[in-house]
Amino acid sequence: MSFSVSWHTLLDEAEELSADAVLVTPLSQTPFRISDTQEHRIIIEYVEKDETRPLQREQFETLFRRVSDASAQEFDLDRLPPDAEPFAAVWSLHPRMEVDEDIGVIRQTDLETTTQLATSGQEDEQTEREEPDLQLYSDALLLTDALERHDMTDPTAIETNALVDLYTMLSDVQRSADDLRKEIADVLLSRLHHDQPVSGQFGSVQRTTRSQRALKDEETVVNALEAAGIDRERVTSLDRNKVDDALAVTELAESDLYELDTTEYVRKADVDEESKETRLQGLKDRLAASDAADDEVEQLQAEITELEDRIEELTSFTSATSYHTSSTGG
Template sequence: MPFSVTWHTLLDELDDLPEGSTLITPLSNDRFRVNDVQEQRVIIEFLDRDIDETRPLQRDQFETLYRHITDEPGGFELDRLPPDGDPYPAVLSLHPRFEVDEDAGVITKTEGPTSTQLLDGEPDTDEERTEPEGLDVYADALLLIDALERHDVADLPEMETDALVNLYTLLSDVQRDANDLRKDVADVLLNRLHHDRPVSGPFGSVQRTTRRNRSLKDDEEVLAVLEDAGIDRERVLGVDRDKVDDALDVTELSESDVYDIEESEYVRKAEVDEERKETRLQGLKDQLAATEGEEAEELRDEIEELESRIEELTEFKSGASFHTRAGGEP
């Protein structure tokens, strides 16, 4: 099938898009909308960027991507796209014969039903707030926010002891819960990151990296290898801490005879009153559910302003332009 047929089918799909439809790029997860559909190009507008928010996507680049997809039996790998190239597969996914597989990191041509990079719709700002089930960090974070609003943490020495205890307990719980969730998120992300290519979202970017952990082989094996290389074993033998502790247990020596000891004091969470936390949490939920009128509107305005400031400070921006690689790749 010639590309001209595929192109005009894609243009028809774009013309039929409901007004305000939002798509998302598979690599950077940038949201964008189609502003204009022309014979030789498609004009898109990014919703999460302060610069380069409007961009033309050229027909010849779509054709190059089409050729790569049809030439590869397993699909075209998304990480081979040039910088800022992922709007192209997102738009092409609207064609009924092309589909983006984010888990596999490819865009493929298929004869069966396909999914698209089209979002279901913008979140309804008037929708009632609901608590995610089984997410401990949400409940503890809500309690922490409440504590931060009720106390002036800018002047910690002036705070009452019980308030400091509550604050420390909540901070500890949020840290633990957030770290557990962070590890779960990282496990899923690891399968979606390819070849150390950074992937960005509205608040930052992540990258797949490799960490090296070393552990010595069996002592005799290590010593034998070093001796064969001309290293005398006395040069690498040292004091084994575990063996020293075992020796202390069977002698009259004290720790101070063999250790330099420095003591430091710290605060450790001893216990958590879960029942008290749950009572306070339920009160906060009821308060949020009952919020309406001008107070609710002011709260939403404050949240939107805060989100805007955070986005301005943390958004990953790229000034790179889409271009054709050597060899004709998009």
Template structure:
């Protein structure tokens, strides 16, 4: 099929888009709208950008992309696109024969039904709100308990709180921090397969990008020493005191730790145990309160729970070591 036929099919699809329809780029995940359709170009607008918010997508560039897609049996790799060019495949995905596979990061030509990068059709018809369900996640339950504890006590002035509420607050903060970090790692594992080439991907609350970390570990000691000796580095220059061997020596001598170590002692608070039964009872009470509440009270409580996700990030910035360590001086 010649490109001219596919091009006019695409223009027809663009002309049929409802006003205000929103699309999303497959790599940077920027939202944009088609503002004007011309014979030789498509004008798009990026409402979330402060600069370069309007772009003109040229027909000849669409044709180049079309040729590359049709020349590749498995589809065209989106990572091969020039920087900031992923709006082209997003628009082309409106054509009934082209589809973007974000998991594989390719755009392919298909014979059957396809999906597009259309996020919002722009229809103004009222849509029923999506029913929210309680997630079966430890961090959700602990965060709900934490919010309840923060609202029942004047946590802005910690010095004025009784010891019991402070213990509860510390325990819940610790649980939220641990469970939030576990969930954050699970989310990161899934995101890792969806991010490409250090290109930031934005969401309503922030952005993330794929990065790499360089880790080093020494090879076998003898191999390292022999390699260095071959280039004139004496063993004595790179060998030092081994802490494990020093500890072994202390075990078989009359020396004390203070003879070979400078010792500082610090004191800190740690969580000793958690009363899971009491937590579960209190959590069930909050759920029952929500289920039984009516009118403005119910709406207010629901709003508090809906705001919970937005507050978790702030709550989990708690650092127990930094907040509670105190110096106690050196040991004689």
């Protein structure tokens, strides 16, 4: 493809966009609109900040050349300067240019391509809502129902059996949310290509690297340190198993050798899955069997709609399934 022909095709595609069409940059997911197209530039305006920016034809040509000159006719998005992402997003309007976020490239192709257009809220509203086949959805629905039947501003006023149910459901939501979060994280990890944050509607994520270390076998470590002039005695430590063996044959108390910290905690001992399923089915049946105009159904439907907004709050616990209170003993 020649650049001149491709440029005018791109201008035509940009001019055909509706005035409210939103594009998103491929890495940082920054939304913007095209406000004007001219012979030598395309003007964009950012959705989330009061800023317009001209994208010059020469810079579009630079990116075009880098894609065209590559042996595979593709260019790594990681190599784009931070302010060059909008050029890739706009190029995706061209029928022969594609941004592949899964592998992090912009490429030329003869196949049908997709653009970096964002999904509008109106399209979301027109999509029929379906109950997801997820354990988290069922657990969260039960928890939402329970929270709305109790005044959580003062948990001390709630009866013990109700608190037990709430604790059980919170634990179930946490576990199923952690499982789903791990699956989503694995997918996201394959799509994040550098340390630049990627934003969604409710937050942002970033690829990070965490290093862990473990000592090599004792002989290797000690020999290496001795060769470097460090005495063996300086790095050898007490073996806990040997200390326990010695403790068992002496009159020393455990507190003489250990700092003791006693922790009391609540642990989920059992779950009545049958009762949970009965209650959950009751909620679903009330939605399915009642008239859509019924006030109760409208209220339940509103509650389910709000459920997604509450999930983050309901699952904002540590990864442990127990709530600990700590007291130190000597």
